[in-house]
Amino acid sequence: MPVPELGRSDSTFELKEIELPELKEDQVLLQTIFFSNDPAQRGWIQKDQDADRLYIPPVRPGDLMLAGALCKVLKSTSASVKEGALVQAYVGWTEQAVLDAKAVTSLPDLPGLSPSVFLGALGGPGLTAFFGLKEICKLEEGQEIIVSGAAGATGNVVVQLAKHVFKASKVIAIAGSDDKCEWLKKIGADVALNYKSPSFSADLAQAAKPSYVDCYFDNVGGSILNACLSLIKKHGRVAACGAIAAYNDRSQTVLDNWVEVIMNRITVQGFVVIDYYSRRAEAIDVLSTAVKEGKLSVSGGETIVRCTEFEKVPEVWMRLFSGQNTGKLVTQIADL
Amino acid sequence: MPVPELGRSDSTFELKEIELPELKEDQVLLQTIFFSNDPAQRGWIQKDQDADRLYIPPVRPGDLMLAGALCKVLKSTSASVKEGALVQAYVGWTEQAVLDAKAVTSLPDLPGLSPSVFLGALGGPGLTAFFGLKEICKLEEGQEIIVSGAAGATGNVVVQLAKHVFKASKVIAIAGSDDKCEWLKKIGADVALNYKSPSFSADLAQAAKPSYVDCYFDNVGGSILNACLSLIKKHGRVAACGAIAAYNDRSQTVLDNWVEVIMNRITVQGFVVIDYYSRRAEAIDVLSTAVKEGKLSVSGGETIVRCTEFEKVPEVWMRLFSGQNTGKLVTQIADL
Numbered sequence: 001m002p003v004p005e006l007g008r009s010d011s012t013f014e015l016k017e018i019e020l021p022e023l024k025e026d027q028v029l030l031q032t033i034f035f036s037n038d039p040a041q042r043g044w045i046q047k048d049q050d051a052d053r054l055y056i057p058p059v060r061p062g063d064l065m066l067a068g069a070l071c072k073v074l075k076s077t078s079a080s081v082k083e084g085a086l087v088q089a090y091v092g093w094t095e096q097a098v099l100d101a102k103a104v105t106s107l108p109d110l111p112g113l114s115p116s117v118f119l120g121a122l123g124g125p126g127l128t129a130f131f132g133l134k135e136i137c138k139l140e141e142g143q144e145i146i147v148s149g150a151a152g153a154t155g156n157v158v159v160q161l162a163k164h165v166f167k168a169s170k171v172i173a174i175a176g177s178d179d180k181c182e183w184l185k186k187i188g189a190d191v192a193l194n195y196k197s198p199s200f201s202a203d204l205a206q207a208a209k210p211s212y213v214d215c216y217f218d219n220v221g222g223s224i225l226n227a228c229l230s231l232i233k234k235h236g237r238v239a240a241c242g243a244i245a246a247y248n249d250r251s252q253t254v255l256d257n258w259v260e261v262i263m264n265r266i267t268v269q270g271f272v273v274i275d276y277y278s279r280r281a282e283a284i285d286v287l288s289t290a291v292k293e294g295k296l297s298v299s300g301g302e303t304i305v306r307c308t309e310f311e312k313v314p315e316v317w318m319r320l321f322s323g324q325n326t327g328k329l330v331t332q333i334a335d336l
Numbered sequence: 337m338p339v340p341e342l343g344r345s346d347s348t349f350e351l352k353e354i355e356l357p358e359l360k361e362d363q364v365l366l367q368t369i370f371f372s373n374d375p376a377q378r379g380w381i382q383k384d385q386d387a388d389r390l391y392i393p394p395v396r397p398g399d400l401m402l403a404g405a406l407c408k409v410l411k412s413t414s415a416s417v418k419e420g421a422l423v424q425a426y427v428g429w430t431e432q433a434v435l436d437a438k439a440v441t442s443l444p445d446l447p448g449l450s451p452s453v454f455l456g457a458l459g460g461p462g463l464t465a466f467f468g469l470k471e472i473c474k475l476e477e478g479q480e481i482i483v484s485g486a487a488g489a490t491g492n493v494v495v496q497l498a499k500h501v502f503k504a505s506k507v508i509a510i511a512g513s514d515d516k517c518e519w520l521k522k523i524g525a526d527v528a529l530n531y532k533s534p535s536f537s538a539d540l541a542q543a544a545k546p547s548y549v550d551c552y553f554d555n556v557g558g559s560i561l562n563a564c565l566s567l568i569k570k571h572g573r574v575a576a577c578g579a580i581a582a583y584n585d586r587s588q589t590v591l592d593n594w595v596e597v598i599m600n601r602i603t604v605q606g607f608v609v610i611d612y613y614s615r616r617a618e619a620i621d622v623l624s625t626a627v628k629e630g631k632l633s634v635s636g637g638e639t640i641v642r643c644t645e646f647e648k649v650p651e652v653w654m655r656l657f658s659g660q661n662t663g664k665l666v667t668q669i670a671d672l
Contacts, residue, residue, distance in 0.1 A: 043599060052548070053566070054599055212388070221594055230389070240597050250592035258557055258589040261576050261606040263379060263390055268604040270597040 004314045012045070013065065013093075013314045026078045026101045030071035032091055034304075035331040036119040037317045038153075041067065042247040055272050064092040065314075068124065070115055072336070076101070086115050086336075088123075093313050095333065110288060113298060115336070120328030121157050121298040122287050124273055128241060129157035130283040131276040133166055136239035136269050137215040144170040144211060146204075146228055148195075149219030149244060151180035153328035156187065156301045157287075158217050163188030164295035165286065172207045174224060176323040183326065187297055201227055212236070220245045222252035229257040229266065238268040248321060301327035340650045348381065349401065349429075349650045362437045365411040368427055370640075371667040372404035372455040373653045374489075378583040391608050400428040401650075404460065406451055408672070412437065422451050422672075424459075429649055431669065446624060449634060451672070456664030457493050457634040458623050460609055464577060465493035466619040467612040469502055472575035472605050473551040480506040480547060482540075482564055484531075485555030485580060487516035489664035492523065492637045493623075494553050499524030500631035501622065508543045510560060512659040519662065523633055537563055548572070556581045558588035565593040565602065574604040584657060637663035 004012045023029055043049070044066055049058040059066050069092075073085045078101030081087065087104040091097040107118050120126065132154075133139045145162050149155040150173035162168040173189035175181055181192035191207040193200055208231035215236055216228040221243025232238065246252045261268065276283070290296035303325040305316045316331045340348045359365055379385070380402055385394040395402050405428075409421045414437030417423065423440040427433040443454050456462065468490075469475045481498050485491040486509035498504040509525035511517055517528035527543040529536055544567035551572055552564040557579025568574065582588045597604065612619070626632035639661040641652045652667045 043595060052546075053596060055570075210388075225594075234391075240594075243595050243598060246592075246594060250595070251590060253591045253594040254587060255589045255591055256582075256586040258561075258576075258582060259379060259579050259586070260389060261604065262579060263606070263608065265606045265608055265611065267606070268597065270599070270601045270603070272599065272601055275601065 004318065006311050006314075015311055020096060020098050023075055023077050023098060027076075028073050028078060028081050028087075028099055028101050028104060029075040030087070030089060030091060030097050030099060030104070031074050031334055032069045032071050032095055032097070033086070033332060033334050033336055034070040034116050034119060035093065035313065035317075035333065036068035036123070037320055037329040037331060038068070038124070039242055039244045039247065039320050041065075041317065042244075042321075055274060064094060066090060066092050068119065070107075070119060071097075071104070072334075073104075081106070088118060095310060108284065108288075110291070113291070114302075114304075116302055116304060116328075116330045116332075117298045119330055120153050120302045121291070121296060122284060123328075125153035125328055126157050126287045127276060127280060127283045128154045128271075128273040129161055130286055131273060131279070132217055132239045132241050132271055133158060133161055135276070136241075136271045137217055137237055139166045139168060139215060141167040142169045143214035144168060144172070144208075145215050145217060146172045146174065146208065146213050146231065147217045147219070148174040148224045148228070149242060150184050150189065150192070151175040151177075151326050152219060153301070154241065155217075155219050156184070156327050157296065159184055160188045160296045161286075161290065162217075163190075165290055170207075170213070172204070172213065174204070174220075180326055183300060187300065195224060204228075205231060215239065217241060218243075222246050223254070225253065226255050226257050229255065229260045232260075232264065232266050234264045236264065236266055238266060240268055240270045244321065302330055303327055304330045304332050306332045340654065351647060356432060356434050359411055359413050359434060362414045363412075364409050364414060364417050364423075364435055364437050364440060366407035366423070366425060366427060366433050366435060366440070367410050367670055368405045368407050368431055368433070369422070369668060369670050369672055370406040370452050370455060371429065371649065371653075371669065372459070373656055373665040373667060374404070374460070375578055375580045375583065375656050377401075377403065377653065378580075378657075391610060400430060402426060402428050404455065406443075406455060407433075407440070408670075409440075417442070424454060431646060444620065444624075446627070449627070450638075452638055452640060452664075452666045452668075453634045455666055456489050456638045457627070457632060458620065459664075461489035461664055462493050462623045463612060463616060463619045464490045464607075464609040465497055466622055467609060467615070468553055468575045468577050468607055469494060469497055471612070472577075472607045473553055473573055475502045475504060475551060477503040478505045479550040480504060480508070480544075481551050481553060482508045482510065482544065482549050482567065483553045483555070484510040484560050484564070485578060486520050486525065486528070487511040487513075487662050488555060489637070490577065491553075491555050492520070492663050493632065495520055496524045496632045497622075497626065498553075499526075501626055506543075506549070508540070508549065510540070510556075516662055519636060523636065531560060540564075541567060551575065553577060554579075558582050559590070561589065562591050562593050565591065565596045568596075568600065568602050570600045572600065572602055574602060576604055576606045580657065638666055639663055640666045640668050642668045 219242040222245030558581030
């Protein structure tokens, strides 16, 4: 996959310098520290994306690229947001921004943790893992689950929660390298399989049979989804959470096992975490308790890339699609 | 698609003559009158079918081909089954059979209707339509629905029930000929589209937009499933009931819109009617009331093929896969 280059006529991204406005009442001037890199951003910029079919307004040519971030408050005219505080905001790919104070979210206090965990295990990916397991997979104690993209931002939290919090009897994790698989076994996977191995399909079937699995937490779509459809129990469930295998090549999703969905009465449920934001406190409670009890390790679950040239921000984001990173991929553009 | 020929080394079917046993206590000798032809039978004979993944024991080489049928009782040693009665039984493709009396089901009394309707609108296809709409689509008054395979045994009942019993505000029916579409409009479809038309995709999108539809009752899978995934409302539903487009060529199900399932939080639920047999009385009540009230027409909903040579039974069944018939395809091998 080509890395986007700036300044070419077919570049996806362009660098712009703009003048920031003066702060009005109840506004903040923010300095971005960390960008969140999310596969979902690929959908937001899909060419000719139908706005009706997306859960946020799509990013159109000329728009600021949308992204979640952690920012330091440089100036504030709001009583509720203090200068120097670290806050969460959808500033997009920008170094500094002026926002209304009500558009930023203060971070909960979790001593001893890097604030970047609020983009990963205790942020969107952590919430996705928790609500995906609870509401979509409906995972119960003693059940068996397959997780793909297991070394990714959401996947590694799924593995840990499934094993240590939901108490699954078997967690089968799928990732793209032997090193990732080793790590996944350390954090809770009973079986970890490298999908690039020539024996992957046979190994996966052997791991899942003879009992088959109760659910599949799908972060990748494509051929792995197809393989898993044959390995889900009668009346089992699929949480359709991501399809990173298909975002850049939609012809990847050939489901020649589709008939399994019918014959085995499988339920496949698409899922976007924003539907559960109103229940964020419930998830943060479970996740932070799991961290304190040593059931959720956040230290190995993020890759922070320091980006000294702002032009490289898209290139770092693209690592999501080549499987280079482990856990949550965070771009840091300034010091804390 | 080649029609199966008997007597060749690669024939799917072989004709066998066997000696029937004498009747023991509580048994019946049956003469088959009507065979039910069902797309599901294709799955039951799939080569190397994994028995774990099928909801009935698969038919293996040498086994009697499984099929539902209506039969006349020629002899009975049971007090509960009278000679001369018409009963429903899974006799398989056979002219006569000896069964335990408890393996046959008496037919309810519905004066004025051909008994063959108990294989169609008031049999498995009717139950599939009713429970699919009620439990899988969860169709409510005023909602919009797309139905594929709409001129088939299940599809035509879906169209009629959706419009006249569940009171959908819009029923979009998909079938394979202009004649079928004309008929579907007569029995309740607001829009009927021929999927062989060059403008089909555009016509379908236009019919479904701008409101999109609440659910899709999928009898065909393949490219029509793919097209429909883009036309289902946020949080909408797909009843995965059949995949006749894919039974004989599994590479047909290329879902290049799979990302729509995620972004629009669509639920796809596989479905086999046998799970609802214990609630059969509820469905029969709704269906027979609909017949009496003129909301469900059964006369146009079946194609009966008289088969004087038993060798032609597989050939008639194969019509299911070439779209030749309208409504329930019934094979008659003897007079009533």
